[in-house]
Amino acid sequence: MTQKTLDKPSAYLSEATLHAILRAMLLSRRFDERAWLLHRQGKIVFHASAMGHEAAQVGAVFAIHRGVDYVCPYYRDLAMMIALGWGARALMLDVYAKPGGISSAGRQMPNHFSDRRLGVVSTSAPVAVQVVHAAGMAFAIKYKARLGLPTPDDAPRLALTTLGEGSTSQGDFHEALNWAGVHTLPLICLVENNGYAISVKLQAQMAIRDVSERAAGYGIHGAVVDGMDALAVYDTVYEAAQRAYNGDGATLIDAKVYRFTPHSSDDDDRSYRSREEVEAARANDPILRLRQTLIDLGALTAADFEEMDAEVRSEVDAAQAEVEAMPDPAPEDALADVFAPGRVDAWQS
Numbered sequence: 001m002t003q004k005t006l007d008k009p010s011a012y013l014s015e016a017t018l019h020a021i022l023r024a025m026l027l028s029r030r031f032d033e034r035a036w037l038l039h040r041q042g043k044i045v046f047h048a049s050a051m052g053h054e055a056a057q058v059g060a061v062f063a064i065h066r067g068v069d070y071v072c073p074y075y076r077d078l079a080m081m082i083a084l085g086w087g088a089r090a091l092m093l094d095v096y097a098k099p100g101g102i103s104s105a106g107r108q109m110p111n112h113f114s115d116r117r118l119g120v121v122s123t124s125a126p127v128a129v130q131v132v133h134a135a136g137m138a139f140a141i142k143y144k145a146r147l148g149l150p151t152p153d154d155a156p157r158l159a160l161t162t163l164g165e166g167s168t169s170q171g172d173f174h175e176a177l178n179w180a181g182v183h184t185l186p187l188i189c190l191v192e193n194n195g196y197a198i199s200v201k202l203q204a205q206m207a208i209r210d211v212s213e214r215a216a217g218y219g220i221h222g223a224v225v226d227g228m229d230a231l232a233v234y235d236t237v238y239e240a241a242q243r244a245y246n247g248d249g250a251t252l253i254d255a256k257v258y259r260f261t262p263h264s265s266d267d268d269d270r271s272y273r274s275r276e277e278v279e280a281a282r283a284n285d286p287i288l289r290l291r292q293t294l295i296d297l298g299a300l301t302a303a304d305f306e307e308m309d310a311e312v313r314s315e316v317d318a319a320q321a322e323v324e325a326m327p328d329p330a331p332e333d334a335l336a337d338v339f340a341p342g343r344v345d346a347w348q349s
């Protein structure tokens with residue numbers, strides 16, 4: 001029987017919140033599985049999945065002020081978007097590039113998430129740029145407070161950003177974290193460390209074991225966490241969030257995860273990792289781990305889990321049926337909201 005350790009913030013999560021964490025992870029997984037099928041059927045053009053990363057993404061979001069604090073995610077963060085409030089319909093609009101899509105109504109690639117209402121700031125395709133954006137937002141939060149501007153309850157108090165471990169080789173990552181250290185910024189940088197940047201192993205990106213060792217070089221806090229354990233991630237990010245809220249600066253977290261699928265729908269991982277390795281990692285599935293933890297705590301039954309699974313599967317079915325039947329965007333809308341009015345004509349002439 002798993003015991004609640006009362007010195008951990010996660011011990012104080014209600015049963016309803018624990019179920020919400022599990023449900024977000026499960027919905028992400030069922031959506032993800034569907035998206036791969038849709039890609040293979042030729043119905044969508046691209047997919048990058050969160051399978052294996054769900055605990056890191058959902059555990060992190062539940063530990064901040066959800067929907068209020070800034071979030072600068074990367075392309076693998078669909079479970080994070082669900083934890084922030086998206087359903088299967090929003091994700092489906094995104095992968096089908098339909099006009100109602102929240103991020104860009106089909107103008108960006110799928111998985112380039114943004115949602116103004118939830119404080120999610122659009123990411124760009126070059127990896128790691130979102131870390132710079134997040135550091136800038138964290139600077140703005142601090143600067144406004146210093147100017148004595150009013151900070152209502154619904155004002156963001158930190159910026160959370162994510163990236164893969166391979167992307168930490170980009171200069172943007174170092175510049176942003178150095179800036180965060182110099183200015184003691186309310187920033188959380190969560191590295192979803194799956195050990196691969198497409199086919200390139202971690203050992204080819206860095207000569208250290210944990211990305212968080214670099215925190216010392218920037219004068220910020222560093223932490224390592226088992227990213228397959230949603231509650232451990234919650235505890236680690238919760239601590240980082242309190243640090244940010246209290247003016248004690250930024251945290252760099254190395255969350256050890258595993259990517260169960262190829263890098264994207266356009267990758268074949270058989271060329272660079274063995275099936276045995278993938279199967280061994282799948283035995284550590286973050287969803288099954290949380291399911292078991294909640295059962296051990298007496299917060300869930302096997303029947304509850306089956307019911308939850310049936311419910312999220314039907315949400316995915318309904319979203320697909322609805323979105324697939326929608327008209328595609330009009331070709332002339334491709335440049336809408338891209339250039340200021342009048343500029344397109346000037347550019348074309």
Ligand SMILES: Cc1ncc(C[n+]2csc(CCOP(=O)(O)OP(=O)(O)O)c2C)c(N)n1
Nearest residue numbers: 076125126127164165166167194196197198
């Ligand atoms: C600056 C830049 N270089 C290369 C790419 C191509 N690219 C996209 S994702 C990726 C791998 C990133 O790996 P990692 O940061 O470990 O994230 P993961 O996909 O493993 O979650 C690369 C090289 C890019 N988008 N931007």
Ligand SMILES: [Mg+2]
Nearest residue numbers: 164165196197
């Ligand atoms: Mg990686």
